Amino acid sequence: MARVIEPSPQTKAPSWHFPLSVNLEPRLDSPRWLPWATTIGSVILALLITALILLWVGADPVRTFRAIYLAAFGNAYVISDTLVKATPLILTSLACLLAFRMRLWNIGAEGQFFLGAWGATLVIEAVLGKDASAWVFIPLMLLFGFLLGALWGLIPGLLKARFGVNEIITTLMLNYIAVYWVAFWVFGAWSERGFQMTPQFPRAAWLPRLTDFSAILPAFSGILLHLGFVIAMLAVALVWYLLERTRFGYEIRLIGDNPNAARYAGVNIAMMTVVVFMLSGGLAGVAGMAEVTGVVHRLQDRISPGYGFTAIIIAWLAKLNPWAVVPVAILFGGLLIGSREIQPSGLARMIQGILLFTLISSEVLNRYHIRVTRAR
Numbered sequence: 185m186a187r188v189i190e191p192s193p194q195t196k197a198p199s200w201h202f203p204l205s206v207n208l209e210p211r212l213d214s215p216r217w218l219p220w221a222t223t224i225g226s227v228i229l230a231l232l233i234t235a236l237i238l239l240w241v242g243a244d245p246v247r248t249f250r251a252i253y254l255a256a257f258g259n260a261y262v263i264s265d266t267l268v269k270a271t272p273l274i275l276t277s278l279a280c281l282l283a284f285r286m287r288l289w290n291i292g293a294e295g296q297f298f299l300g301a302w303g304a305t306l307v308i309e310a311v312l313g314k315d316a317s318a319w320v321f322i323p324l325m326l327l328f329g330f331l332l333g334a335l336w337g338l339i340p341g342l343l344k345a346r347f348g349v350n351e352i353i354t355t356l357m358l359n360y361i362a363v364y365w366v367a368f369w370v371f372g373a374w375s376e377r378g379f380q381m382t383p384q385f386p387r388a389a390w391l392p393r394l395t396d397f398s399a400i401l402p403a404f405s406g407i408l409l410h411l412g413f414v415i416a417m418l419a420v421a422l423v424w425y426l427l428e429r430t431r432f433g434y435e436i437r438l439i440g441d442n443p444n445a446a447r448y449a450g451v452n453i454a455m456m457t458v459v460v461f462m463l464s465g466g467l468a469g470v471a472g473m474a475e476v477t478g479v480v481h482r483l484q485d486r487i488s489p490g491y492g493f494t495a496i497i498i499a500w501l502a503k504l505n506p507w508a509v510v511p512v513a514i515l516f517g518g519l520l521i522g523s524r525e526i527q528p529s530g531l532a533r534m535i536q537g538i539l540l541f542t543l544i545s546s547e548v549l550n551r552y553h554i555r556v557t558r559a560r
Contacts (some may be wrong), residue, residue: 208552219503222546227501230539237534248531255525256518264394264409268479270510270517272297272488274416275471276495277502277509278423279333283464285427285504286440288457292340292355293468294492295362296333300469301476302366303332305382305483307389309374314386321389325473326415333469334462336362341461345454351461359492367485374483381484391478412474417510419467424506436460468492489520490533497540 235245256266276293283290304325308314311328312321336358343349367380374382391411398405427433439446439453447453471491476483498516502508516536523532548554 205557207555207557208548209555211551211553214550219550222549223501223503223543226542226546227539230535230542233538233542234531234535251525252519252522252531255522261406262521264407266514266518266521267409267413268517269520270513271410271412271416271478272471272475272491273495273498273513273516274509275419275474276468276491277498277513278419278506279464279467279471280495280499281502281504281506281509282423282427282436282467283460284440284499286436286456286460287443288344288460288464289352290337290340290355290461290464291352291496292336292358292465292492293471293495294488294490295355295359296336296465296468297472297475297488297492298359298362298366299336299465300329300333300472301483301487302362302369302472303328303330303469304473304476305369305374305385306332308385309382316386316388318388318390318392321386322391322411322477325389325477326470329469329473330466331469333472334466336469337461337463337465338458341458344461345457363485366483366487370483370485376482382482385477385481389477390481391474393478410474410478412478415470415474419470420506420510423467427506468495494536497536497543500543501539 231249235249238245238248255262257263276297279293279296280290307321307325307328312324339358340349340351340354343354344351370380370382376383393410394404394407396404398407425433427436435446435451435456438449439451439456443453472487475487475491480487494516498509498512501512519532519535523530
């Protein structure tokens with residue numbers, strides 16, 4: 185009789201498993217302190233990462249951060265420069281904030297900034313000329329800056345409301361058109377002797393600066409803070425009042441929180457989309473007007489170091505709170521001023537990039553519980 189030989193069972197190596205299991209569970213309710221805690225944590229983490237990079241390239245992070253602080257907040261003169269730098273950041277951040285509260289992703293504040301600057305210059309080059317008083321120049325330039333920025337916001341607003349076109353794409357592409365539109369004029373019809381800038385504005389078209397009143401108060405001598413900062417603070421108050429104390433603001437927040445509920449309540453979402461985009465663009469346009477009339481005093485092709493893009497980070501760090509925009513914008517203005525005093529000069533951009541990454545990553549903590557359990 186034949187014998188059947190059964191194969192012996194093979195010995196299997198014991199498999200190794202990670203002893204812990206990490207699960208993400210959606211938050212049903214989030215404590216009010218959590219978003220601010222994650223924001224502060226994001227800033228600290230970004231600074232730590234920056235410090236590690238500085239150590240890696242052989243720099244002293246403590247000396248570097250100290251140099252930035254002293255260059256931005258060391259005395260009254262540099263604080264004035266920081267506030268001047270913060271002025272367009274406040275206005276462009278308000279522009280982003282207003283749209284973001286309705287979940288409209290306006291990435292075009294940079295282009296709207298350029299169109300506002302162009303609109304303010306148009307008053308001098310084609311409307312009033314150079315012979316007018318400051319009482320005529322400044323209000324009209326403010327109006328044109330707002331209207332041209334609002335016009336640039338109208339385009340993506342209409343495309344979104346009428347055809348459902350993604351506003352991220354349209355606003356982003358319109359930035360490039362705005363920049364090259366300004367370049368066309370400053371290299372062409374408005375160029376000063378072929379240079380990429382317009383002739384200097386008449387003195388009546390400059391926003392008043394504190395140093396202009398040094399004859400009355402000598403302490404103001406050399407302080408370049410201008411009226412644009414006051415305009416920015418008034419805009420903060422107006423945006424806060426609009427969002428928190430008016431029916432219009434309530435509808436913005438309702439659409440942002442629950443579009444279906446807003447539609448059921450009879451809110452005209454298409455009309456609100458167009459209006460909010462125009463207001464958002466107008467605020468960014470006022471920032472451009474303030475920059476050319478308060479700082480540069482002429483239109484040129486590189487009037488912005490990326491204010492419209494930095495504004496996105498500021499709006500999120502401020503948690504879409506108009507008043508919180510002010511201190512955050514001042515800190516970023518100080519970062520821009522301070523980084524000019526150190527090398528490499530791109531440090532401010534690097535910190536902004538790292539901060540954006542940590543800020544986006546922190547949204548995981550705001551939306552999910554992280555459960556760590558022992559794996560079975």
